[in-house]
Amino acid sequence: MKNKSLISINDYSKEELLKILKTAEEFEANPRQKILSNHVIASLFFEPSTRTRLSFESAINQLGGRVIGFSDSSSTSVKKGESLRDTIETVSLYSDLIVMRHPIEGSARFASEINDTPIINAGDGANQHPTQCLLDLYSIQKTQGTLDNLDIAFVGDLKYGRTVHSLVIAMSMFKNTRFHLISPVELKLPRSVKDFIIESGLSYTQYTDISDVMEFVDILYMTRIQAERFADPMEYEKVKNSYILNNAMLNGSKDNLRILHPLPRVNEIDEDVDSNKKAYYFQQARNGVYVRQALLATILGLR
């Protein structure tokens, strides 16, 4: 896996994903090993981020590496009209690996084809978010003790939610996953992602009401309606508060149920849920440091 870019979650086999999760356990036990002291990582965020950018930067700093980059491309020569190709060509001269987030689907793939510097896709438009997927898998395995035989409900914006697309594809690799897809009719999971479920010999059920699944699911994966992806703001207004989870709605749910959310949340989980033992979204965000350490160490040939 040395020098292997991660653009879509299915760029890595199931065995490779499991190897990253195993390595992440090592970093969770010991996150401050100075193994990156000879490395420079570029962090290029053309779109806003809190968790992905800062957990990458924390992961690198804790491992003794150096970070260069930007969190706002308007402060770079992109503002003067520089192409993505030229930005990537240039940054690859200054770094050993590039982490990038960009609003255009396919931009990370394009960057990975320009030269040999490995690229990690930190989110490309509504397409994929494979490192979020790794921490989601890690969180599911940690809370359920397995990645097989699970009932997992995805709730909210399944059309534009890139974290959903990556996680559905990844969970299609595991035995007997049962997918429960809960969304407004306008925001159903794209056909291209559903095809991964079908081609894996698995099945899914679509719902519009969250209460239909509450009694039997193991994982409730809540998502934000992605306002920034709507071409027409009026369409967003129609669906923006479709699902708001509160504590009372969790009555009768399984003991092992854990609520995940890639965050940021807007209104979709009431703060009264935060103190419920089934709420796992902040621990989930912390797991991002360990899986990103594992991924960086693996791609740089240090694990």
Ligand code: CP
């Ligand atoms: N989960 C996630 O991608 O969060 P940020 O947008 O804050 O990075």
